Amino acid sequence: MKFEYDIEGGNFSRAGFASSEVKKKLRQLNVDIQIVRRIVVALYEAEVNVVAHAWYGKMTVDIDEEKILLILDDEGPGIEDIDLAMKEGFSTASPEVREMGFGAGMGLPNIKKNVDTLKITSEPGKGTRVEMITYMKGGKNEKS
Amino acid sequence: MKNPDFHHALKILRDVCTGCTHCMNICPTEAIRVRNGKAELIGNRCVDCGFCFRVCPVNAIIVEQDDFNRIFEYKIRVALVPAVFAGQFPDNISSRQIHSELMELGFTHIYEVEQGVEVLHEAISEYAARKSEIKPLISSFCPAIVRLIQVKFPALVDNILPLKPPLDISALYVTRQLIDEGYDGDDLGIFYVTPCAAKIAAVKSPVGERQSPITGVINMDFLFNKVYRRIKQGNGDSCKLPEVRSLTARSVLWSLTNGESTHAKGRSLAVDEIHNVISFLEQLENEEIRDIDFLELRACDESCAGGVLTTSNRFFTVERLKKRASKSAGEDDNTKPVEKGIIHYKNRLKQEISIEPVQPRSMLKLDEDMSEAMRKMKRVQEIGKCLPDVDCGACGSPGCQSFAEDIVQGYSNLNQCVFVQRIFEKKGILSAEESLAIMKEVWGDDKLDKNC
Numbered sequence: 252m253k254f255e256y257d258i259e260g261g262n263f264s265r266a267g268f269a270s271s272e273v274k275k276k277l278r279q280l281n282v283d284i285q286i287v288r289r290i291v292v293a294l295y296e297a298e299v300n301v302v303a304h305a306w307y308g309k310m311t312v313d314i315d316e317e318k319i320l321l322i323l324d325d326e327g328p329g330i331e332d333i334d335l336a337m338k339e340g341f342s343t344a345s346p347e348v349r350e351m352g353f354g355a356g357m358g359l360p361n362i363k364k365n366v367d368t369l370k371i372t373s374e375p376g377k378g379t380r381v382e383m384i385t386y387m388k389g390g391k392n393e394k395s
Numbered sequence: 396m397k398n399p400d401f402h403h404a405l406k407i408l409r410d411v412c413t414g415c416t417h418c419m420n421i422c423p424t425e426a427i428r429v430r431n432g433k434a435e436l437i438g439n440r441c442v443d444c445g446f447c448f449r450v451c452p453v454n455a456i457i458v459e460q461d462d463f464n465r466i467f468e469y470k471i472r473v474a475l476v477p478a479v480f481a482g483q484f485p486d487n488i489s490s491r492q493i494h495s496e497l498m499e500l501g502f503t504h505i506y507e508v509e510q511g512v513e514v515l516h517e518a519i520s521e522y523a524a525r526k527s528e529i530k531p532l533i534s535s536f537c538p539a540i541v542r543l544i545q546v547k548f549p550a551l552v553d554n555i556l557p558l559k560p561p562l563d564i565s566a567l568y569v570t571r572q573l574i575d576e577g578y579d580g581d582d583l584g585i586f587y588v589t590p591c592a593a594k595i596a597a598v599k600s601p602v603g604e605r606q607s608p609i610t611g612v613i614n615m616d617f618l619f620n621k622v623y624r625r626i627k628q629g630n631g632d633s634c635k636l637p638e639v640r641s642l643t644a645r646s647v648l649w650s651l652t653n654g655e656s657t658h659a660k661g662r663s664l665a666v667d668e669i670h671n672v673i674s675f676l677e678q679l680e681n682e683e684i685r686d687i688d689f690l691e692l693r694a695c696d697e698s699c700a701g702g703v704l705t706t707s708n709r710f711f712t713v714e715r716l717k718k719r720a721s722k723s724a725g726e727d728d729n730t731k732p733v734e735k736g737i738i739h740y741k742n743r744l745k746q747e748i749s750i751e752p753v754q755p756r757s758m759l760k761l762d763e764d765m766s767e768a769m770r771k772m773k774r775v776q777e778i779g780k781c782l783p784d785v786d787c788g789a790c791g792s793p794g795c796q797s798f799a800e801d802i803v804q805g806y807s808n809l810n811q812c813v814f815v816q817r818i819f820e821k822k823g824i825l826s827a828e829e830s831l832a833i834m835k836e837v838w839g840d841d842k843l844d845k846n847c
Contacts, residue, residue, distance in 0.1 A: 252769055267683050274681065278549075280768045281760035288550040288680065295681045316765055387765075 404595035418447035432839025445703035469584025511564030538597035549755030590702025603750030661688030
């Protein structure tokens with residue numbers, strides 16, 4: 252099953268809406284509550300990244316019985332150095348954004364922690380694509 | 396479903412109900428549907444918050460209580476009264492006068508629920524220090540909130556403090572103390588005067604406890620009427636006053652908003668009113684909200700002062716309790732006989748203060764089996780495309796989304812939607828007579844046999 256949600260860049264009051272919608276769907280599908288919790292944490296981080304940095308974004312969620320594939324595609328400034336962005340504490344957020352409680356610079360590492368695979372591709376000046384997969388069985392959720 | 400039946404204090408009187416949908420629309424867990432012109436409760440979803448009771452324009456929803464005369468089955472008849480009860484009365488009526496009237500009505504002992512607060516407060520601090528990795532700890536005080544988390548936020552059940560609320564602690568204390576005084580346990584009847592429906596459900600089917608230490612429950616509005624009438628009629632002049640029991644300022648305010656959070660260590664927050672709580676928990680579950688150590692969540696606006704069974708304006712109740720607390724704060728806590736009494740039992744009570752971990756019982760899944768749930772979800776999506784998205788409730792479900800889910804679960808039919816009926820009539824699939832017959836099934840004959 253596939254679901255798509257639009258994400259508006261710069262509108263923090265709507266940040267989290269798409270993640271909450273996905274949460275409802277996963278619960279209705281009787282996905283394990285711990286898996287749901289982890290996915291939603293990762294999705295919310297990714298959603299806020301789009302809101303904070305990009306102009307426009309799209310969240311696609313594809314669920315089958317084995318795995319959940321989450322893709323966030325955005326049109327935005329892109330990431331110059333992905334390895335650097337993955338580092339804990341690294342942040343490009345402005346002081347205003349930090350004041351709202353966002354942009355503490357732990358976004359990407361926190362996403363990585365909560366999903367089974369994470370792939371980021373980016374073209375500076377054009378946009379970023381974040382792909383995440385979580386497995387229903389045998390993933391991080393069962394190991395921890 | 397393997398869930399056992401849950402006791403609900405809220406009952407819908409079918410004969411009185413007019414099927415107006417007010418209750419269905421306000422229910423925070425979408426636990427009400429209209430069938431045959433009457434509101435019906437879905438037991439697994441209801442958390443006993445009592446908002447339906449509040450909005451019902453014809454008093455068709457009642458909070459079922461124990462028969463008052465049941466108290467006389469016991470030799471020792473204890474009234475366990477929360478501080479908000481005295482807060483219901485006008486300023487010029489003292490709590491000694493109120494308690495005296497309760498004795499006149501037949502109780503032999505009056506205890507205040509909040510005397511268990513100091514023991515609980517100590518236990519919370521110890522638990523929080525031991526389990527510093529759980530963030531935030533969510534108070535177990537409000538039973539409607541505990542049930543709400545079980546059904547709607549299953550991932551958060553482990554955050555609920557596994558400690559008994561003051562009511563249960565006080566009931567245990569009263570039992571122990573009276574037995575130690577030489578009374579026979581079988582002669583003791585402990586009756587709680589409740590400001591809400593959720594507390595009744597908590598006594599009748601407790602979460603995390605096998606059996607409640609409370610014998611019966613009496614609704615606060617019922618007892619208020621009885622006591623206030625006696626005072627008004629001046630019957631109270633010759634009342635023998637029982638022993639004065641006083642509480643610490645913290646205990647007096649515990650059941651009000653910020654009553655607990657003010658005393659929690661670290662960063663703490665209080666949220667009241669169930670719809671506010673739901674949107675807050677939504678954000679907490681997404682980890683949009685972080686770094687909070689303690690959360691006090693209450694289903695009613697102004698917490699217990701706004702309980703559905705209270706009579707007085709809740710803001711005045713809060714004012715009265717605050718006045719009482721500031722008076723109490725000016726006194727030496729060592730002179731408080733109640734607090735001193737319960738201190739002797741502190742160690743014993745603390746051994747019994749834990750409850751078993753609260754279990755999730757999610758109501759949200761479309762099916763236990765994931766592939767079946769996916770199939771149902773696809774159906775819901777398809778049906779959703781036919782629906783008008785106006786959430787009018789004329790189908791008997793609270794909105795188009797839940798209507799689509801009800802159809803897929805076999806509880807409803809697509810042709811119950813008034814918009815779909817018009818579309819079907821236009822296409823010649825349905826006649827006007829058939830549409831009318833369908834609406835009669837949902838709404839009963841009265842609403843459709845009118846001479847317009």
